[in-house]
Amino acid sequence: MDTVINLLQQSGLANLSWGNWIMFIIAGVLIYLAISRQYEPLLLIPIGFGAILANLPLGEMGSYDNGIIALIYNSGIKTELLPPIIFMGVGVLTDFRPLLGRPITFLLGAAAQLGIFAAALTAFYLLNFNMKEAASIGIIGGADGPTSIFLASQLAPHLLGPIAVAAYSYMSLVPIIQPPIIRLLTSKKERNIDMPQARPVSQTAAILFPIITGTLASLAVPSSAPLMGMLMFGNLIRECGVTERLKKTAGGALIDIVTIFLGLAVGATMDAGHFLTPKTLGILILGAVAFAFSTAGGVIFAKILNIFLPQAKKINPCIGAAGVSAVPMAARVVQKFVSEQTDGRVNPLMPAMGPNVAGVIGSAVAAGVFLTLLK
Amino acid sequence: MGPQNLLVICTSAFAAVFLLLAFLSLVMRIIITVFPKQLSKDDAAVFAAVATTVSTVYPGTKITRFEEIK
Numbered sequence: 037m038d039t040v041i042n043l044l045q046q047s048g049l050a051n052l053s054w055g056n057w058i059m060f061i062i063a064g065v066l067i068y069l070a071i072s073r074q075y076e077p078l079l080l081i082p083i084g085f086g087a088i089l090a091n092l093p094l095g096e097m098g099s100y101d102n103g104i105i106a107l108i109y110n111s112g113i114k115t116e117l118l119p120p121i122i123f124m125g126v127g128v129l130t131d132f133r134p135l136l137g138r139p140i141t142f143l144l145g146a147a148a149q150l151g152i153f154a155a156a157l158t159a160f161y162l163l164n165f166n167m168k169e170a171a172s173i174g175i176i177g178g179a180d181g182p183t184s185i186f187l188a189s190q191l192a193p194h195l196l197g198p199i200a201v202a203a204y205s206y207m208s209l210v211p212i213i214q215p216p217i218i219r220l221l222t223s224k225k226e227r228n229i230d231m232p233q234a235r236p237v238s239q240t241a242a243i244l245f246p247i248i249t250g251t252l253a254s255l256a257v258p259s260s261a262p263l264m265g266m267l268m269f270g271n272l273i274r275e276c277g278v279t280e281r282l283k284k285t286a287g288g289a290l291i292d293i294v295t296i297f298l299g300l301a302v303g304a305t306m307d308a309g310h311f312l313t314p315k316t317l318g319i320l321i322l323g324a325v326a327f328a329f330s331t332a333g334g335v336i337f338a339k340i341l342n343i344f345l346p347q348a349k350k351i352n353p354c355i356g357a358a359g360v361s362a363v364p365m366a367a368r369v370v371q372k373f374v375s376e377q378t379d380g381r382v383n384p385l386m387p388a389m390g391p392n393v394a395g396v397i398g399s400a401v402a403a404g405v406f407l408t409l410l411k
Numbered sequence: 412m413g414p415q416n417l418l419v420i421c422t423s424a425f426a427a428v429f430l431l432l433a434f435l436s437l438v439m440r441i442i443i444t445v446f447p448k449q450l451s452k453d454d455a456a457v458f459a460a461v462a463t464t465v466s467t468v469y470p471g472t473k474i475t476r477f478e479e480i481k
Contacts, residue, residue, distance in 0.1 A: 136443060142436035146429045153421035160417045167417050174421075236448035244442050249435055256431050397435070398428050405424035 051093035055308025062311070063087035063303070066201070075208035079181060079299050083201065086303020087311075099196075099304040109301040114193070118298045119186035120266040125291025126182070126396065127270020128283050130363060132245055134389035137234030141355070141387070143337065145394020148359025149402050150333025151177025155326035163318045168192050171406040173319050176203045177326025178399025179210070179362040185302060186263060187403040191410055197305035198316040202323035207362045213324070214331050214366065215373045218357050221335045226342075227377045229352040231387045239275065246271040253401055259411070260404025267400065327360065334359035334391060352384050359391035361399055367392040 044050055066084035070077040089097035089105060096103035099113075112118040135141055156174025159165040165173060168191035175187045176199060184203040188196045206213065250268030254261035270286055273279040305311075334356030342350045354374050358366040367388035374382050462474045 136439050139436040139439040139443070142432040142439070143429070146432040149425065149428050153425050156421055157417060167420070170417060171420075235443055237443060238446045238448040240446040241439075241442045241448075244446070245439060248438060248442070252435065252438070253431060257427065394432060398432055401428050401431055402424055405427045406420070409420045409423070 046094070048093040048095060053093075053308060055312050056091040056093065058312060059087055059091040059306060059308045062306070063091070069205075069208070073208075076181075076204045078295055079204050080208075082296055082299025083204065083303035083306075086300040087197075087306040088303075089300070090304040090307040097304060098307045099301050100307065100310065105301055105304040108297050109304065112294075112297055113185065113189045113196070113301055116186060116190065116262055118294050118301075119182035119189075120262040121294045122182040122291060122298060123263050123400070124266040124270035124286050125294070126363075127246070127267040127272075128274045128287030128291075130271060130274075130393055130396070131389075132271060132393050133237045133242060134234060134386050135391075135393050136237045136241055136245055138387065138390045140341065140351070141359075141390030142394045142397075143341065144334050144351075144356045144359040144391035145396075145398045146359075147337030148330045148334030148356060148361075148391060148395050149178060149398045151326035151328065151330030151360070152399065152402050153177075154329035155322045158325055159318070159322050163322070165315070165318070168410050169195055169315075171410055172199055173202075173322050174326060175199075175399065175403055175406065176206065176319075176323040177330045177360070178395070178402060179203070179207050179327065179330065179360040179366065180396060180399045181207065182298075183263060183399045183403045185298065187406060190407060193305075194310060195315065195319065196302060197311050198319045200302040201306070202319050205320075206323045206327045207365065210327070210360070210362050210365050211369050211372075213327050214357050214360075214369050217328055217331045218335055218354050218370070218373055219377075221332060221339070222353050224377070226339070226353050227374055228382060229350050230382045231350075231352055231355075231384060232348070234386065234390070239277070242275040243272065246275065249397065253397065253404075257401055257404035257408060259407035260401050263400040263403065264397070267396065330360040331357045334395075352382065352387065355384050355388040355391055358388040359395040359398070361392065361395035363392050363396060364389065366395075 063084045066080045069075040070080035097105050099105055099109035152174040155177050156170045159173045160170035172188040172192040175184050181203050185200050188199040246268035250265050253264040273282045335353050338351045338353035338356035354370050358370045360366050370388040371385040374384050461477055465472055465474055
């Protein structure tokens with residue numbers, strides 16, 4: 037009998053806390069949203085299940101424990117390895133031609149990083165986060181999961197779980213967050229601006245782009261080299277036309293494998309002790325602030341650019357909202373919004389892809405600057 | 412670091428992002444100009460489409476040459 041009692045006492049059930057139960061519910065919500073609403077399922081399923089694993093008492097499956105997930109966390113996230121590999125896959129999967137054909141949209145991608153800094157300042161001055169935490173929270177406004185994980189794992193590893201969840205949750209909520217802000221900041225006349233086709237891009241230019249961008253960005257902000265270098269390497273093997281096998285692996289099996297490890301390890305940082313704190317609530321609020329300011333930054337800057345552009349070259353300011361990254365969802369949201377507002381006459385999907393992919397570069401550079409100045 | 416420093420850091424970071432992307436924009440503009448996409452002068456599919464359309468509208472017309480005017 038003593039053995040049975042001892043066995044029961046050693047079971048996870050006997051050691052479950054109310055915090056674990058709450059985390060099970062949160063993990064269940066993430067998994068539900070991923071399956072039923074298709075909200076970033078490739079990430080939210082591993083993150084949700086990782087959160088369940090981390091909250092199994094005595095299971096040693098949390099990222100801060102000593103089990104196999106901790107091994108992935110310590111060797112893959114703490115060392116900065118996994119996010120750059122994801123970025124390599126993103127580079128393979130991203131067509132930068134819409135950006136190259138209309139280089140001015142680089143600026144919209146920069147302006148749409150406004151939310152990063154607005155959220156960081158709000159976190160620091162109003163919610164008493166320290167500088168490193170504030171910067172890690174701010175990067176949620178870059179709407180780029182791997183970049184958020186990359187920066188948070190370096191500056192505020194204890195906040196990695198809530199930051200990753202906020203980043204991916206708000207990315208999937210872009211269709212809800214952005215349209216009201218775009219509507220508020222643009223007039224009907226502006227929404228009706230039909231941009232001409234972008235300049236066609238030669239293969240030579242498409243090949244030179246990753247080489248030059250990767251080199252220049254890494255020279256300017258060395259801390260961004262892991263992200264920018266890998267992103268641009270991925271894009272080079274996409275564009276060069278002679279590395280089909282590498283392209284297929286980096287954009288397929290490899291990014292999938294790394295996504296599984298990254299998602300599980302990030303989810304497993306969400307044990308009750310680390311996640312159920314007032315700071316998590318603050319991070320979720322600040323994530324919304326970051327996305328809203330980033331959207332507004334892109335739109336407002338497009339309007340400012342229009343003051344200086346000739347009539348024939350005016351930009352539909354709605355595409356500025358796509359500068360928040362969240363590729364390609366933000367561009368699709370802009371396309372759908374403008375199309376609905378103009379009864380299908382204006383369809384700026386390709387123009388919106390320019391700032392959309394520029395935003396990936398912008399947020400990676402912003403993360404690099406934060407690392408340089410704060411690490 | 413004092414409270415005012417994060418403001419300086421954020422301002423510097425935003426400026427750095429802007430400057431770098433503006434510079435990249437300029438460089439890419441130059442690259443696109445130096446290495447323009449060569450439009451195919453004998454695109455068979457386009458030629459066939461134009462020829463078919465014109466011969467439908469103006470039966471008996473023979474297309475000998477077509478060019479793109481920008």
